[in-house]
Amino acid sequence: MSSPPRLFISYSWSTSEHEQWVIDLATELVNSGVDVVLDKWDLREGHDSIAFMEKMVTDPSISKVILVCDQVYASKADDRSGGVGTETQIISAEVYAKQSQDKFVAVIAEKSDAGKPYLPAYYKSRIYVDLSEIDRYSENFEKLLRWIFDKPLYMKPEIGKPPSFIIEPDAPALGTSALAKRVIEGIKSEKGYARGALDEYLSLFSEHLERFRIAGGEGEMDDRVVKSIEDFTPSRNELIQIVTALAQYADPQTYVPRIHRFFESLVPYLSRPPQITQWIDVDFDNFKFIVHELFLYSIAVLLRGEHIESATYLLSQPYYVPGNSDCGKNAIVSYTVFREHMKSLDIRNQRLKSNRLSMRADLLEQRSKTSGVLFRYVMQADFVCFLRADLIRTDSYDRWWPETLIYADRHYGPFELFARSVSKTYLSRTLSLLGVASLDELKAKLDEYASGRRNLPRWQFDSFGPSTLLGFGQLGTKV
Structure with a gap:
């Protein structure tokens, strides 16, 4: 000793x-x-x-x-x-x-x-x-x-390896960076070309996302999925910056229909395109993560800026998928389509013997550190997406699995959105976001969770308390 x-x-x-x-x-x-x-x-x-x-x-x-x-x-x-x-x-x-x-x-x-x-x-x-x-x-x-004792509270972590998009010059890219700068400049300066530039940017983004499609190659498929997600990081951050600029310098309500159409254009990436005749379940998993993450951050940034009505628009308006009805599926889908299960991460968890409750949640948490958006806002968005889908759903398959809420035990009270909803005026906007008409209707749903008549998502023995994250007892208690 x-x-x-x-x-x-x-x-x-x-x-x-x-x-x-x-x-x-x-x-x-x-x-x-x-x-x-x-x-x-x-x-x-x-x-x-x-x-x-x-x-x-x-x-x-x-x-x-x-x-x-x-x-x-x-x-x-x-x-x-x-x-x-x-x-x-x-x-x-x-x-x-x-x-x-x-x-x-x-x-x-x-x-x-x-x-x-x-x-x-x-x-x-x-x-x-x-x-x-x-x-x-x-x-x-x-x-x-x-x-x-030379035991500081905060220790500098070990230096990790540079991401692949830094050290590998052949990593795919969308080629939208110059246009993104023009969009942000136009939004900040209220230029007349801002709307047209945004439309051009979002169209190019959606079209060039095809560059990230995983083709045949060497190595484990789950490694290639994770690498593709990592390569996509600069493009993700670019879109986050644009949505942030809209939230800070413009009225997002003016632009949110364009954002909605943009996500609508990404839905086909989540499944087999018509030209591909041979595939396996995990072939599109990188797109499932990428689109899910982009949607989460868009909601997170809008709610962080208190643009509740704009977030409500993205959650309430259905998404039209042309040709979907030909496959026996609905041509109109809800936002829950943006969260689909990734089998590749289950395979990865087993292959690496990681014993993680959710590798997807871990990826989202780790990647938030380079996003410019605090993880608590991502969790808040995830909770809102889950709760709205669960409160209004009529189809047992139309659910949103809140990946990030596995970390909810780090959050000891209500999310900021609901902490502010002690105000009755603010609460009315929040209830609309959740798709319910009154506190009594919300309480009835929460009682179903408490009684076990409605199941909460679980990760083995871990779950979360909706009433706590809502701060339900304080909602609407002040003028």
Whole structure:
């Protein structure tokens, strides 16, 4: 077992109360596994106090030094007076000599009437630990301990490998980047060409998505599906930027029919095209993920910007698929068509012995980190898509499986949309988004979940609570 870290406390004998505060801090540190050197404990009669202080600051066995800063300490340090002044000469030289020095940290014990910490002049550009506020003492004491033990709360992850679209020049691309910039510029500047440029961009996007079709090749099919999804990342981010520009600089209601027609044009990618006569179930799985993700982010961005009516349009208007009726399917489908099962990820989970509850959810969560959209907004969109489909469905197959809600245990209260729906005015918009007419109708559906008459999605033993994510008890409680 490694020896405990040794720490020296530098402080001023300001008042008897302050000295006791320092002793209490030292005792708390000792009880937490720190070998504290304190003059009250270690400096005896006949000892040379100056030599003691010099040794504590420069002794290599002392791994950490904390400077307990109050008004008197800061004043003596700046004036180089008394024992604090002697220590300051040694400490400041150490600090200035090593800019990355992590042996010293200031601990704030007192602040001015203006709320500013008392700090020596030589330390004012450095980070400190504030123990002067009672209500945040425990939180900041933990920060101090983590510093002493070199165990920071946030650790930089290991550097991964560059995505394939960076290191492989032959990765497919839509070729829409120049047009995307023109669309965004037109939207931001309210140019007259913005609508036409958007139509051109969306048409080209849909047409060139064919470039990502997986043809025969070497290796495992699930590897090729995941690689295709990775290669698509720049194009996904491009579309997210355009929808974000619409949400920030325009009235999305003007443009949302075009977005609807765009997703309508993507539906054929989810199944076998007429020219292909031989195929297997997983041949179109990359498109199933890509289209699903694009739809989720479009809803997420609109709801993040509080464009509830635009999101409602995409969820309520049916999607026409020409030629679909010839195959014995409906020519008109709901938005739930954009979420189809991916068998390839089941195969991948088994092949790699990953034992993941949902590899699709994992992919969505990991990919959100490069999207510019926080994952909680993606989860919120997924929850809305699930709930609306489940509340109004008449066909047992017309469901939306909320992949990302496997992570719902990270969300301890209602999503932002529903937290804001404590307002009765806001709630009316939210109920329309969910496709229900009243709170009573919504409650009746939630009661079906609670009684087991309506099943919730499950991942083995994991599920989620709709009432919690809705914050149902607070909905519509304020004017």
